Amino acid sequence: MMTDTAYTQPMTARIAQFDRSPAKPAKAPERAQEPGKAWLARLSRSGGGSAMGRARAAGLLDGLAAVAFAAGLAFSVDAVASHRGPVTIAGWLLLVIVACLFRALLTYVGAEAGARAAAQAKASLRVDLARSVFGGPRRSAGQALTALVEGVEALDGLFARFLPTKLAAAVLPLVLIAAAAFASPIAAAIMLATLIPFIIAMIFAGTAAAAEARAQFQALERLSGLFLDRVRALPVVLAFQAEGTTTKALGRSASELAERTIRVLRVAFISSAALEFFAALSVALVAVYCGFNLLRLLPFPVPETLDLKRAFFVLALAPEVYAPMRRLAAAYHDRQAAEAAAARLVAFEAPPAKPAVAPLAKAPTIQFDGVTIRYPDADMPALSKFDLTVPAGAIIALVGASGAGKSSLLNLLLDLAPLTEGAILADGEVRANLAADIAWAGQSPLILPASIADNIALSRRDAPRAEIEAAAQAVGLILDRPGGLDFVLDERGSGLSGGERRRLSLARALLKPAPILLLDEPTANLELASETQLLGAIRAAARGRTTLIATHSEAVAALADKVVRL
Template identity: 50%
Template sequence: MINAAGAAGFAFALTGILTGETLAPALAGLVAAQAARALAGWGTSRVAARHALRVKTRLRREALSVALGRGRGDASSVGEAAGAVVDEIESLDGYFSLFQPAALDARIGPLVIAGAVVLASPVSAAILLATLVPFAAIMALAGGAAGAEATRQFEALARLSGHFVDRVRALPVVLAFQAEARETARVAQAAQEVSQRTLGVLRIAFISTAALEFFAALAVALVAVYCGFSLLGLLPFKVPESLDFRHAFFALALAPEFYAPLRRLAAAYHEKQLGEAAAARLRPLLAGGPPAPITPLGLDAAPEVRLRDLTLRFGDLVIGPLDAVAPAGALTALVGPTGSGKSSVLAAILGLSPLEAGSVEVGPLRLADTGGFAGLAAWAGQAPAFLPGTITENLMAAAPSVTAEAALAMADRVGLTPALARRDLAADTRLDERGSGLSGGERRRLALARALLKPAPLLLLDEPTADLDPVAEAEIVALIRAAARGRTIIVATHSEVLAAAADHVVRLP
């Protein structure tokens, strides 16, 4: 209706110029209509952008929760999960902020414009409505082709993201085996595939847009020819109307506006295909919903850990069945040859490794009911990961409530003081994710101190004495023994010294 008011104002103003009538009312209506149109467009864009932001934020929160809740046995690429959380959810922005408003406008706008044109020229309105048939057919054909290409583009982009992120994570291995050239070629090949898929999507978009513009221009031209010949009395057939200049110009001025919503829809149709392709790829990720919340366990008592017929499967490798008990408040050592599954059993207790069969029980809780015991456990693995930050910040990461003094005291207890003294910034030395700048033994000591600082009733340690000399090993064993008071500690180890100090030993075949 705003467009109709503007067209009416324009027609009356032009007629007034030709007939000498006053122009003030017509010009005022024209200015008011254009201002209202601009304000409506701004408001629509703002509301749509806010809606898109809310949807993306919610989906990103859910997808990130699901991705972080995946077990270690999940075969999905970390890079593909990152691509889903970042790129594919971002592709939904155009669907909600551009396509949905354009689709609503395209369903209502042409009918409103045609209704306004009917008041001035029913024949012109019939011409406009008749040209919608090929327009809709082209949009349907182009939409199907663009959707298929968009899906293939997302698949290629996911492969590129997964390959790139996973190779960055494994960069030390790539460099160690001098595989830089081979991996660079693979990344380049994946990037080339993404480029080709993107060009395919753009090619369809350009062709469909050209065809749609052709029919839109043809419709406007037919209305212009009809109105012009009608005014000149040169129509070769009779029509049930008689046009004057004001009505003819009103119909002609609204003809481009009839197709304006459809043009905006065509321009945003690519966003629809991208959004639907992204939604189809996100649906399996979000199908299971976020991981079940971990039920908290009181810190007033150390729990017993019981494994009942525990079986783990990693491809062709099967671990178990295993029946074992880690007594409450005691130090239990998991011992066995390399590859027997000691680290995998610890991961299963945390809920980070999928169970083939059996169950894990911590105190009165079952893993199947809680989804994982990471919330009540402190953990130090073989390859510790660190936060980008200082040594002090990494010490306090698992227990933000402890003071810096308490964190440094724990660092001293695990033997990190000499290592800190050798560095200019001491505990303010910054680390990256891999703990670069620290030796293997220093990284393990830092991870152990961080685990001991967490007030958790369950402590899981994976090879805590590896990379240590006999004197340092004896010190760490004594520290772990002391920490066993008030906690249940399970240690995976090859160390006979640590196994001898344990209250209970579980031997894996």
């Protein structure tokens, strides 16, 4: 018999392990970030679809609209100064108004298309990550949760703002400078020369932001894993009165994340201020040159003499030259956040797609040939060298003590347990995946915040209402509450008794036209009267199907054509 001391010591050590703050990982070498960057580059090229093309086109067209705006403004000012007719002035002012409205429309279209591209890219990535989490190597729940939620959301700004702006920032400044060169080559040279410190400032700011963003994402990942571990160990924490130390450990991790976030914001604000300074300085230099040239007060000779029209055109274009770069700089931290997330997400490689197989046309004969199930890190296999032949249309009851492997055998057919050795044959053929041909009713059916009819239809979303009602009646799911099958449940299924939950799960299985039926403890924890009522529903659901039932109930086992004891 285990003494109190023998029991307390390992549990106390476990609490001490829980309450230690996670060690900060060593800073990864720069080359460790390269796989993440390469993965992000591939995702950037393939993600977003046509919406990304619309966002980029809107950014490029905005530059052409800026040239039209500057030209309309310059010619309208020149027309006013030259005392030209109102028709001429109105014509150029109309061009200014049309250009402004067109730019507003392009801004809306670009923002909407960028948001749509981000949504499409994130939805596709979440599907791949979910496949990796549930079908790939085992990972900690905290790491998987951070990747699926925070990691994917960190890519939103990359697709919504940075990538649409990147092309415009690379092309439009040179296009606008070329347009300005037609009016004033000297002013265009000033704009081109001042782009160099602007770009250098962007590079330095981006490098600093990248390092801080990686540290922040690591802190977020540690806090997520730490919090999940504490929630899982909550009964142990309460039993040993470790609430105080656990709270302090979470507080330290939360404070570390807050400090990392402040550092990211500090770098972002400082870099934005530096870029705004260089942009303002560049515009000021162009303004000073144009002003002194118009007044003929330049202290050095230049090979051009500006008039009011050309000067206004250059002055109106000067802020527009740096506008795409400023928008890119504002979105640059989005790229750094995405790269920090990509360094983690690259490890979530999607498992290879399983070959498509034709659905079974009728109830098959299922054969388990030397099947062994061993879970990762398990000391012993859950099932070893198991042989069984289930005739087509037969009902087989799997009985045995808890842990004998009954549920593991059902999960193996559902592709939720690993097949370590042996093979599964359906009608004499090895089937890589039988999940699509299986109707399943488990111990704790999934309940969604929707009507009872919608919950039944989870197994077949396109089922007509009449078939849903027929399935409910076949399993004896008779509801006397207001609305009947239209009664709306919450996510916990409040309002359904244990027997009604089992019947709902059986109704789902009955509604799905699958040739194989799996039932996992269909009458567990039910009183005798409810179990007796449910036996008829089980018999109705199993009619015409190859059925396996994992159960401890002798009454349920009595329904079977054969009882297999594990």
